[in-house]
Amino acid sequence: MEHEHVRDVDPAVADALEGEVDRQRETLQMIASENHVSQAVIDAQGSALTNKYAEGYPGSRYYGGCEYADEVEQLAIDRATELFGAEHVNVQPHSGTQANQAVYFAMLEPGDKILSLDLNHGGHLSHGHPANFVGQLYEVEQYEVDAETGYLDYEGLAEHAEEFEPDIIVSGYSAYPREIEWERIQEAADSVGALHLADIAHITGLVAAGVHPSPVGTADFVTGSTHKTIRSGRGGIVMCDEEYADDIDAAVFPGGQGGPLMHNIAGKAVGFKEALEPEFEDYAEQTVANAKALGERLAENGFSLVSEGTDNHLVLVDLRESHPDTSGGDAEEALEEAGIVLNGNTVPGETRSPFDPSGIRAGTPALTTRGFDEEDCRKVGDLITRVVDAPEDEAVLEEVREEVATLCDANPLYE
Structure with missing residues (x-):
């Protein structure tokens, strides 16, 4: 991958860019939220659309000269609508967190109640952690997975909802290796008159390909990232029924951000087109099969897996029993030195600091x-x-570094 024009202007940045390409080529990227997009997506994201302000929405912009921006954004919307079957899609959020922010801002007032999964049990910062704006603006309580099984405790969630009476329940997780029963969470929300936000940031591609059940048509709102399992331009997406469309659009722009990143939306459009091809379903199925194979081998080798396996793209390993003297941070550091890049991660019943947790998370x-x-x-x-x-x-x-190199050479990247 060449960066001649950058090198002509800024050799230091060119060196860093080329170093990053080499790092990705020569190591195994196993952070569950990361992927390698196609050269077509990279080209779209590096296009001249980065020059264009396009505040507003297709056909209703606050600037002139948006005919091609409109075309690209409408393609992204139409393709996402086809992929997910949603009534309304907004492709402008800069990230999954900002997609969640749009739902909160559209539907809640400061001080309203959110019920979400605890971060140590697989939740996400944008679902209510006190360090995040969500935890600062809203009253948040959190449900947990079953400490013994590692599975979501749906009955406990419903009971918690009855006691807490939240305005919105958040489902969808960043470190949960099992299939999610969206209908059971919707039932809990309906029983207390709460809205239901399903955040599919990690499994967007698996849902699009039909290898994980979809919350679209069940949850009131579905948000996600567009660069993880779906391999599109980096950013976020919000999907909802038509009745919420105007409120969601207003919460994205002008409520939460200004001009959309049109070059990223171009990357989303290209990636969504790729996800509509038959080969993408094969990819998603193989991603899950690979995660199962990885988890089974780790279990055979004596590791404890949270929930004893996986249904999706990641495995979550609890090191406390098999390697009590090795933290997730220690393991992450040693593995990266050997050419395997994953992350230390909290586990249910965490006893260590989240900065040096008891587990590791590995994705395929x-x-x-x-x-x-x-x-x-x-x-x-x-x-x-x-x-x-x-x-x-x-x-x-x-x-191990030498064996990683052999695997990388056999499966080249960005030739």
Whole structure:
């Protein structure tokens, strides 16, 4: 991947860009929220649309010269509508967090109540953590997964809702490895007159491909990221029934942000077109199959998996029983040194700091994009095991680095 024009102007940035491409080529990207987009998406995001202000929506802008911006945004909307079957789609949010923000701002007043999953149990900052604006503007209580099984406690959620009487219940998670029963959460919301926001940021591509049940048509609002499992331009998306369309659009613009990032929306449009191709379903199915193979191998090697497995693109490993002297942070650092990039992660019943937690989270979306299959992911499981078993053994780290290089060479990226 060349950066000649950048190098002519700014060699330091060009060096960093080329270094990042090499890093991605030469290491295994296993952070569950990351992926490798196509060259077509990269080209769209680096297009001249970055020059264009287009405040407003297609056909109703506050600036002239928006005919091509309108065309691109409408393509993104139409393709997302086809992918997800939603009545109304807004593709302008700059991130999944801003997509969630739009729903809160449209539907809630400061001090209203939100019921969401605890961060240590797989929730997300934008669902109500006190460090986030959500926790600062709204009254938030949080439900949990079952500490024994690692599965969502739907009955406990419903009971909590009866006691708390929230205005909105948030579902969809950043570190939950199991299929989500959207209808059960909707029933809990209906029983107390609450709205239901389903955040599918991690599983957007799996839902689009039909390999995970969709909350569209069940939840009142569905938000997501567009750059994770769906491999489109970086940003967010909001979907809702037509009755909420005007309020959501106003909460995105002008409520929460100004001009849309039209170059990112172009990347979304291209990525959504790719997701409409038959090959994308194969990709999504392989992503899940790879995560299952990875989890099974880690379990065979003595690791404890939260919920004892996975139904989606990630596995969550609890190190407390198998490696009590190794934190998630220790494991993350050693694995990165060996060429495997994932993240330390909190686990249900967390006893350590979230900055140095008790678990690790590993995802397969980016590996699958590179062409990895189940056998490759079982090999990766063995490599992870060798590093976590001996995180300070330089000989082991060097051996694993060499095997990572072999896997990367066999599955090249951005040739």
